[in-house]
Structure formats: structure tokens, C-alpha cells
Amino acid sequence: MANILMVDDSRTSRRILRQILEQEGHTVVEEAVNGEDGVRKFQQHRPDMVTMDITMPVLDGIEALKMIKALKSDSKVIMVSAAGQKSKILECLKAGADEFITKPFQQNEIVEAVKRIVGKDSSISAV
Amino acid sequence: MFDQIFGNYLVESGRMTKEQFEKVIERQSTVRVKLGLIAVSEKLMTAQQADEVNMLQSVMDKRFGDIAVEKGYLTDDQVGQLLKKQGNIYLTFVQTLVDEAICSLEDIAAFLDDYKQESGFSATDMADFVSGDPDKIIALFLPADNNYCARLCGVAVRTLTRIVDSTAYISKAYLTDKLDAGHGAFQAMECAFQITSGFAGEGKNLLAMAVPFAKEEFEEVDIDALDAVGEFTNCVNGLFSSALSEEDVEIDMLPPVFYEHKITITGRFYILPVTIRGCRMNFIVSADSPLIIQ
Numbered sequence: 001m002a003n004i005l006m007v008d009d010s011r012t013s014r015r016i017l018r019q020i021l022e023q024e025g026h027t028v029v030e031e032a033v034n035g036e037d038g039v040r041k042f043q044q045h046r047p048d049m050v051t052m053d054i055t056m057p058v059l060d061g062i063e064a065l066k067m068i069k070a071l072k073s074d075s076k077v078i079m080v081s082a083a084g085q086k087s088k089i090l091e092c093l094k095a096g097a098d099e100f101i102t103k104p105f106q107q108n109e110i111v112e113a114v115k116r117i118v119g120k121d122s123s124i125s126a127v
Numbered sequence: 128m129f130d131q132i133f134g135n136y137l138v139e140s141g142r143m144t145k146e147q148f149e150k151v152i153e154r155q156s157t158v159r160v161k162l163g164l165i166a167v168s169e170k171l172m173t174a175q176q177a178d179e180v181n182m183l184q185s186v187m188d189k190r191f192g193d194i195a196v197e198k199g200y201l202t203d204d205q206v207g208q209l210l211k212k213q214g215n216i217y218l219t220f221v222q223t224l225v226d227e228a229i230c231s232l233e234d235i236a237a238f239l240d241d242y243k244q245e246s247g248f249s250a251t252d253m254a255d256f257v258s259g260d261p262d263k264i265i266a267l268f269l270p271a272d273n274n275y276c277a278r279l280c281g282v283a284v285r286t287l288t289r290i291v292d293s294t295a296y297i298s299k300a301y302l303t304d305k306l307d308a309g310h311g312a313f314q315a316m317e318c319a320f321q322i323t324s325g326f327a328g329e330g331k332n333l334l335a336m337a338v339p340f341a342k343e344e345f346e347e348v349d350i351d352a353l354d355a356v357g358e359f360t361n362c363v364n365g366l367f368s369s370a371l372s373e374e375d376v377e378i379d380m381l382p383p384v385f386y387e388h389k390i391t392i393t394g395r396f397y398i399l400p401v402t403i404r405g406c407r408m409n410f411i412v413s414a415d416s417p418l419i420i421q
Contacts, residue, residue, distance in 0.1 A: 009382055010354055010357065010383075011354045012341045012343075012354050012358045015341070015343065016341070016342070055361065055381065055382055056382055057382045081365070082361045082364065083365055084368070085371075086369075086372045102365065103186075104185070104290055104362045106182050106186055
């Protein structure tokens with residue numbers, strides 16, 4: 001099961017996402033409310049995985065993704081954003097995002113994305 | 128959408144009681160079967176395919192039939208056959224009104240005429256209104272002279288009925304330059320043109336959207352409830368931006384902003400009145416100048 005950092009400026013979104021992740025047995029180690037907060041908390045907690053919104057104040061999710069990848073190139077990041085434009089998706093994938101889920105999301109989209117990452121990464125316990 | 132708009136018109140004009148309307152809606156929900164269910168029972172799709180399309184429909188601004196055709200599960204002809212089997216919502220609504228002895232067919236024809244006059248609809252508009260096609264009905268109420276505003280309003284209404292409350296309905300959009308409201312949540316988008324959209328409401332009305340969307344009970348329209356409204360607006364704008372990106376129009380969305388206390392909105396903007404479970408709120412879209420919210 002994964003230790004996850006959630007980065008999203010919306011409390012509603014964080015709350016829904018936390019419920020889904022915890023129901024699946026994952027641990028949300030910390031919540032961050034913007035990209036800058038997310039990068040700082042990533043350094044503090046070194047989570048197995050990050051869920052990252054894009055449209056956020058202070059520092060957006062794409063910049064935060066790049067900074068996290070610069071800190072740890074094999075970090076696992078799932079983008080969870082309403083900004084589902086082709087250019088945004090491509091930019092995120094180029095910057096190293098592992099998955100891209102558009103809001104409004106369904107529970108199983110999140111569950112399956114996390115499972116795919118856990119399945120690929122032997123350092124995260126699957127149990 | 129037809130049943131909610133026309134049914135509420137009948138209630139508000141005193142031709143049907145609220146209790147009678149609730150009974151009609153309840154009876155209709157048992158009669159009207161979802162398209163996916165019909166497709167599975169007709170063995171045109173597997174239950175797994177129908178579930179997949181239902182799931183996709185909840186995250187996309189598309190109809191069940193359109194997604195099923197895109198995925199190669201159904202042909203256009205099959206969708207047409209299924210829609211025929213599902214029945215026209217106008218006809219089932221009228222049938223239920225007659226069956227429940229609420230009014231006669233002659234009464235309904237007269238009420239529709241009154242509605243046509245009061246709404247300023249043409250004969251063609253009325254044909255769309257009773258067509259049973261939700262997209263045609265929604266289009267009747269959207270701004271007529273601004274393509275992007277109309278499209279954004281359309282996405283908002285479809286998303287609202289799909290993921291917040293299927294009984295939500297709209298009244299005719301109009302252009303204005305000032306609105307006072309109790310609370311609001313808005314989001315600006317930047318591109319070749321500038322557009323801001325959001326929801327504003329009085330009293331606790333915005334809770335009718337915030338509670339079902341966030342699946343959380345709120346006592347007041349506080350910052351947490353407004354966050355839910357802002358996040359819904361963000362989802363609507365995201366679907367709108369994604370659709371435009373297919374046409375090579377790139378839009379950058381800014382973080383939503385919330386107003387917990389009384390606001391005055393000025394500028395040139397469209398108001399699309401939305402009613403959810405009796406609670407009226409306004410979807411607001413800037414027309415061709417920035418919104419000023421104070």
C-alpha cells in the first residue's frame with residue numbers, strides 16, 4: 001500500500017480523493033494546497049506517490065511536477081486536474097507524469113491508476 | 128429536462144399541485160428506462176460495455192449514445208432504435224398527467240400554448256421543446272448571440288444534470304450589467320478572449336449544488352461549501368476548455384475565487400437561472416468584458 005501526498009487547492013477535491021485512497025488501504029501522508037506547498041511537503045515526506053492538481057495559486061501543478069521530478073527523477077506523480085486540454089496532458093507527460101486523470105473523476109479511475117503504479121514499482125508494497 | 132421545466136411551470140401557474148408533480152415524476156422514473164439498460168436487454172451491448180459507457184459519460188460532456196458509437200459498441204442506427212424504445216419524455220410526461228387525472232389532453236395543449244406565449248417561443252422552438260432531445264431543449268434557453276457563452280452554459284447544464292442533480296432545470300438566459308448576490312464562486316479563463324464563469328446565489332440556495340457535488344453536509348454557505356461550488360465550476364470550465372482544445376483554441380484556467388458575503392457583479396454578462404430542488408441560483412458567464420465583483 002502506498003504513502004501518498006495530495007496536492008490540490010480544492011478542499012472538496014482533497015476530501016473526495018482522500019476517501020477513495022484510504023478506502024483502498026493507502027495512507028495519505030500529507031495534503032498540500034498549492035504547488036509550492038506540495039514541493040516542500042514532498043521533500044519532507046518523500047511519499048511513494050503524489051496526486052497533483054494543475055490549476056492552483058502560487059505555483060501550478062505542472063511546475064510543481066517538474067520540481068518534484070528534478071528532486072527525485074523516479075518519483076510517481078498522478079495528475080488529477082480539470083484542465084484536460086491536449087496541450088496540458090502532453091506537457092505533463094513530457095515532464096514525467098505517470099498518469100493523467102481529468103476531473104470530474106470516477107472512483108475506479110483513481111483506484112486503477114494507483115494500482116498500475118503500485119504494480120510497476122517493486123519498492124511499494126502491494127499488500 | 129422537459130418534465131422539470133414544464134412541470135414546474137404548471138405548478139407555479141397553479142395548474143398542478145406540488146404533490147401531484149412529485150407523484151408524476153416518481154411514476155415517470157419507474158417507467159423510463161436508461162438507454163444502457165435497454166441496450167443490454169436487447170443484447171446490443173454487454174453489461175460491462177454499458178458500465179464502461181456510463182462511467183465515461185459521468186466524466187465527459189457527451190451522451191450515452193454518442194460515446195457508445197465512438198467506442199464502436201453501437202451504430203447510429205442502433206442508437207436511434209434504442210431512443211425510440213426509451214420513448215419521448217414529453218409523451219410519457221403527458222401520458223402520466225392524463226393517467227393521474229391531473230389534466231386532459233385538451234388542457235395540456237392549452238397550457239403548452241400559454242407557455243409558448245409567456246416564453247416568447249416560436250413554433251419551431253416549441254417543436255424542439257417537446258422533441259424529448261435534452262440538447263435541443265437546453266439550446267432554447269441559452270444565449271443566442273454569443274457562441275462561446277452558449278457553449279459554456281450548455282456544458283454547465285449538462286454536467287449539472289449528469290453529476291449533481293438530474294432534476295435540475297434552467298430558465299431563459301439573459302444579458303445584464305449588474306447583479307447583487309449573497310455569495311458566489313467564480314473562475315476566470317484566459318485565451319484569445321477572456322471569459323469568467325461561476326455561480327451566485329442568495330441565502331442557502333447554493334447548498335443545493337454544493338451538498339450533492341461534494342457529498343458532504345454543509346450548514347451554511349461558508350468557504351467550504353463555496354469551495355465545492357468553485358470545484359464544480361472548475362470541472363465545467365475544464366470540460367469546456369478540453370472541447371475547445373480539440374479545435375486548437377487553448378485556454379488557461381485560473382484558480383477559482385470565492386465570495387462568502389454579499390457581492391455586486393458588474394460588467395456585461397449572461398445570467399442562466401438554474402433551479403435545483405426548488406433552490407434558485409444563477410450561472411454567470413462574462414460576455415465580452417471582465418466581470419467586476421465587489
